[in-house]
Amino acid sequence: MEDYPPVELDRKGNGEAMSNASDSPKGSVLVVGGGIAGVQAALDLADSGFYVHLIEKSSAIGGRMSQLDKTFPTNDCSACILSPKLVECGRHLNINLMTLSEVMALEGEEGAFTATIRQNPRYVDPAKCIACGTCAEKCPKKVPNEFDLGLGKRKAIYLKYPQAVPLKYAIDPDQCIWLRRPGRCGMCQKVCPSGAINFDDQPRQIHIEVGSVILALGFSPFDPSILDFTGYGRLPNVVTAMEFERLLSPSGPCLGHMERPSDHKEPRRIAWLQCVGSRDINRACHGYCSSVCCMYAIKQAVIAREHTQGPDLSTSIFFMDMRTHGKEFETYYDRARAEGVSFHRCRVHSILPAGHDDNLLLRYVGDDGRIKQEEFDLVVLSVGLEMDKQAAELARRLGVELDPNNFVATGAFRPVSTNRPGVCVCGAAAEPKDIPQSVMEASASALEASRLLAPARWSETQKKEYPEERNVWAEPPRIGVFVCSCGINIASVIDVAAVTDYARTLPGVVFAQNNLFTCSQDTINQMAETIKREGLNRVVVASCTPRTHEPLFQETLRDAGINKFLFEMANIRDQDSWVHQGFPDEATQKAKDLVRMAVAKVQQDEALAYNTVPVVKRALVLGAGVAGMTAALSIADQGIPVVLVERKDRLGGHARKFYRTWQGDLVQGYLAGLCQRVEEHPQIDLHLETTVEKVEGSVGQFETHLSDGSKVLHGTAIIAIGAGSHKPREGRWNYLYGRHPEVHVLLELDKRFIKEDPALKEKNQTVFILCAGSRVPEKPYCSRVCCTHAIDQALHLKELNPNMEIFMLYRDIRTYGEKERLYQKARENGIVFIRYDLDNVPKVWEEQGNIHVEVKDPILDRPVRLHPDMLVLATAVRPKIDADVVSRAFKCSMNSDRFFLEAHMKLRPVDFATDGIFMAGLCHYPKPMDETIAQAKAAAARASIILAQDAIPAESITAVVEQRKCVGCGVCTMVCAYNAIQLDENSSLARVDTAMCKGCGACVAGCRSDAVTLKNIGNEQIMAAIEATMETY
């Protein structure tokens, strides 16, 4: 414990570092690191009214996540889910994205920092680069691609990865022939169609003033070359997990074909070795657990099996404890086992060359204690996460304290704050963690960083003004078609002049023009002029993909006074000239077809409203435990009123039963301070002994009826109703609970700690049974907190009576992250750990008032009998009974374990699918105090984005119901994932809530009566496009 001094509480005892910042703080924030955490923090801040400088040291944002193939536990494609966030970040008016940049110094204090940034030269003018790739194609210098961890090659001028943001090439100065010896090559400069290459680019030093700083420094994968036994570096078919991600990835060096490095053959036998560089104080100097490796190894095994499409791929995972402690992880583990992934509980002591075919021989001790040998084609090292060395240096430079593991030091009650006021931290830089946890912390740090800047909200942000739009409703279509040559990207394959001429003949087209670069600034300006001069009321651009360029051209329409939805694109580059290079005639014909389809569709486009919903600036927080109170205070401190509703007659919730956090901080003092702040806060309206009866409305405009008769209008809601501990009063896992006075569940022992029960010192022997009724078919999930909590309790018992014998009966010890320290200490303190499995669960009975426990010791392979004075059961954390009621009232879903279901497992961990409703704390999933507080702040941050605005934008392309055709069958309401379409109480017909509709069109395809359609993607428009396609055939 000595390494981790408890965080000093401020005078109000809430753990929040109170500000001494000036009254007029800056309205901007510096975010360091462009990985998923940094990007999320930047987006949350920029969306809630702060200007963000996002600093990324490489040439593009995206971080480690962009290198991953799939993500657990949903097997989502990593790039697919990440990309939209990156694009949003790159385009955000209030995010200043600075790539190839580093923070050199940070002066000043909270509210008024001055940061010194060094921006390294890109040698490519981002304003001119159109990412056509000609430069890289022609560049003669091939170098290992660090994005593929050196498994593949790139050129000296390169794009970090295909979906990179910004989508701009960069020159690697260490590799470029010209930069090393000017005058020697310069090929890129010669071939660049837009003259973007600038060999004279120079580093620049920039000073920026910000109110606060967020460090999202990320991690480095552990480098196993120092572990000689792995053979990494010597044996070609020993790869790290990160390398294996690239081998699996469709955009990786073998295009997703899964080849092993030595001979590019598909491996048939793969082994994963867990805890490489984690939980290893001897060789790796990392005592902590890296938290994510068990899951990613299982995921890789599952995905590898999918790649080979067959059961004949053998996948073996060698592990010590299986740590699948997150939401849906245990199920994922179970499924992997069912699908044939084999798991071996042992640490492999050496990887040897098999002596033929570059295969590998693994020697390990089997479950039966015998030494075994097994041959594999490929061995994947599940390397741990460590603090990036440069990042650690940067932290030190900024005066930010690191913990003994080199991670940024935080505290249990202030999980995203560093020692330096105004400097926050999030993500793996503070402790190894997975993506959702990082995203959660990112949002939490955004809240923390902006909390004191609230007075300066919107002070540094920009807002674009547009001219008034011309009403074109009654006008016949006057369509302008702009055909782009994209330098030679399109024009070298497609006869753009012919396409332009053809466009002129199409019905409704009054203007057609060919441009060299339609997206260049001068063409854009000219387009706006043309729209005005020619009186165009609809525009088609035939160029690249709408996914990147539609917003730009739509903006141009708005600048020219035309509604931006009167626009279509024909993708004649990415989906034509680039993919039919050898077929100019066919490609030209296709371009004509695509233009004709776009013209047919744009004819029927209508001007759509830029929908907004006015926001009631009030939050409803449901549940006044630590999560609810933290969330409420986080919002209220920004000057926004909060209605806090609690079912019980007092504040505090579950935490009232807690003794101390795993970091060693006493909970009750903290809790008292928190309660007091809540009670005294002028912005918090507290409703105790109250429940929610009915919720109406949607984001921005909820109307909630409470059981005390009051009616609350609020813009957002945070659900933090907590969870309870399961009490095994009957059944298989009863273990004398409720029948013997010395049998407790975990929190009952905490209660005795809090009361300082003197009897505890007198105990001679205590037995803990972990997973008592958890991870079993009837309660399949892992409760995440119990291992750590039980071990900490055992340690406290040892503190009370060092002679006490303590036995821990466990299945897997899941002291993930830095919690591993407790496990080590417990072992050091002589606590005995005995593993059991579901075939041999401990037996407990009573004889003459004494507790008897029998368990089979797997090492001795014989039963052990224990006679404890006290038996402690680590039972599951179970969802609240009233979760169902809340779920129904707010129309938000739960998973099969009845925990609330987030909008997206990875990237929206605190949002519900229903807009404007967020979750925090145990009702989402079991979690320790620090994670609960982080999630509560994250929920507050997400809610603040809405509450910071007078009105929020809503989707314009929404579903619309033609009442005359609707029969009220309700199919649309059932297929809508957003509850955006409901049957009207009076008419019984469907009605769309445009504020909630996301425009996916599931209802449209589901409606048999064609009563629902999607604005501007209507059935008739699609038919027009279909028919236009076939017209020339």
Add this chain to the structure above:
Amino acid sequence: METLFSQATEAIKREARALLESGEVAAFLGFAKGSIPTVTRPFVARSPEETDKLIWNGLCVMNLANYLPGLLKSLEPARRPGEPPPEGPLPKVGVIATGCWSRNMVIQIQENQLIRERLVILGIDSPGMIDRRKLESLAGGKEIQAIEEAEKKVVISGKGFRLETARQEVLRDNCLTCTHPSPVILDKKIGPTMPERHVHEPFARIEEIERMDADSRWAWFQKEIECCIRCYACRNACPLCYCPTCFVDDSHPQWVGKSVDPVDTAIFHILRAYHCAGRCTDCGACESACPMGIKMRLFTRKLQKDCLELFASEPGLDINSPLPLTTYGPEDPERFIINGSKQQGTQGGK
């Protein structure tokens, strides 16, 4: 069977009369005798006296569920669109229901077209209904002037002929493969409960078509719908078809041409069947209604088979299980999907 039908007819008359006399229902929906022997007439009795006209026999083939939403609505006080429904209970209707009809009522309740509380259902186990086309073909072009039904046989007669056949021979195709003859929702049971039916190969005809090659299937399909006159009797006899504007009638968007172009006719039949996917209970009303003898039931039957095989879904048996197209399973079969992630189909692969 003669006695079974006449007993049922008497019971229906008695129950319907009691319901109307007590005022529990405002109308009773059943069948009356038709003006030709092969067709019965769906009939609404609105007074106790009118119940004398009610009959029950093997030619009662129109699905009564089809009439319920409209009939109930006609009994409500008129209101403008968007106006709230009137306070208090609304008038009820009594109705006869067999297995398939009751399942259609379940679906109508699930799709908000019916309110269970407004129905008084007299449940009858269906003994299997008669296909008038089979009788006509048996008569070989002669006019049938009388039909007598007995337990195992049917006798038809006309000028100069009298023919007897096993009842099984003239049952409708859907009744021959029916496995759920008993109503799933009812308020009062009329007549005896039929023994469980075990159908040896319920989808034999479908499988036979599936085994043909694409050319032969197309030939079969074209021949089947060749004589369609687009009168929409099949659609209008169907209790699942209640859209205010059917896609075939709609001009915005116009998915289907309005005339008897073979392609338009084909698309009409494909989409009509598809709209019944996961909802069709194989009541056979479409085929019974068709003036041209088209066996359009085979299209819905195919979908019924797929819903059962792919989603383990049988519609209308349980009011609490969602209809298959309003839900999904995370592990739904996707062998047909190229690059499907879970299973690789014959077409798939990297």
Add this chain to the structure above:
Amino acid sequence: MKILKLDDSDLKTLLARWYETRDLFSPVEKNGMAGWKRIEPLEFVEPAKGVPKTSLKTFFFPQPETLLEYSARPGDEGAYVPRPVKEKARERIILGVRPCDARSVLLNSLPFADDPYFKAKKDTTLIVGFTCKQPCSTCFCSWAGGSPMDTEGMDIAMTRVEGGYLADILTKKGEGLVDHLLDNREASPEEKEQLKTLREQAQGGTGSEGGPAEILKKKNLMDLYNAPFWQGLADSCINCGACTFLCPTCYCFDIQDETIKGKGRRIRYWDSCMFPLFTQHASGHNPRSQKVQRVRNRFMHKLKYFPERFGPLSCVGCGRCIRECPVNIDIREVMRDLLSIP
């Protein structure tokens, strides 16, 4: 004109001759269903009894009829300018037509009197009718103003007698068909007398004088309109178009343009007053939004409005609607009910 006595081989000779320059059509059994089909001369067999399932109107009022064509390709010359449909005007002969169906052509000529499309079809079509020996139980032509021996609307009327047919040549066009070909087959006076007797027997005294058309014409419109039995009909009716589409005298249509792959055409296709969209206004208002209104309209049109305007009932008593209505709505009952209204 003249009456010929033909034996079966004479008929074959005639058919072979006609076939040389004309298309022949007749009722044909197909898929267990009698319909009209183009035939080879040797295929012809007189149907034993009754009428085919589909009516004769499809020859004069086709489903659909292309009224005009146009190009919808922007580059084309004359794009979007309508042009008439070029049709080969080959004469056709429809054989085996029953008196009721033949009469329906005359009835349809009333509303289509000025319709060039209908007229063009009628001008190039000859009807060789076959009188009825054995009416069905659902036939009621004599009630509707016709008779099983009626020859109205035919160019030649064939009546089966012993040893062949008595062919009554009724029109110039009909005469053109036999023109000197079988001059020596003139029927004997006895045979002519036999035909006359058959016709008189069939007439049975129910001519149009005092028939339902005359009676209903005289009845008060609103009395019929407000009759109580309409609701009962609507209760059973499923509002399909089987009756209207099978009916030989239902002639309602709609018109629409179809464009596919740059080619366009304007078609006229059958519509049915049973369909709710039939009367739907562009505004969304529908004057006949209720089923009972539509059912009433169909019968009122056939039995009251049409006679008031044109004289006869818009019904030939063929019985198709009675046989094929899936819910057994019987026009005879409707007529009886209407006639019984004082």
Add this chain to the structure above:
Amino acid sequence: MDPAPEKDQKWEPKIIAFLCNWCSYAGADLAGVSRFQYPPNIRIIRVPCSGRVSANMILDALKAGADGILVSGCHPGDCHYISGNLYARRRFALLKNLLEFIGIEPERINFSWISASEGEQFAELVTKITTRIKTVGPTKRLVKKIG
């Protein structure tokens, strides 16, 4: 029934593809960015989600004369709209079977999952289905013709 696939060397199939904006359309873009070549027979219509694609749209494309159809969405679990592709999967399973049942050649109706990172897979897919559609020849069934 229909004549054998045309021997006409000049015939090239026309394929209409409905691609979801977030995954498959992005995958098609990536194929372009990576210059993976595929046959030029395909015409892509961008839709928000595979769940937007109705049976009507597919039939309309066949009616208009498309020799082949491709509908592609996100892999299960990746749907930008949570579950659109999962509803679509059910709809498509039934529709494809029904169309095959009435005699449409199975080669014409194609469904796939293509993620935003599967550029090469997209190119392979288009190549594959184009080849397959060529084997069954020009579409005859369900193609509406006038004049």
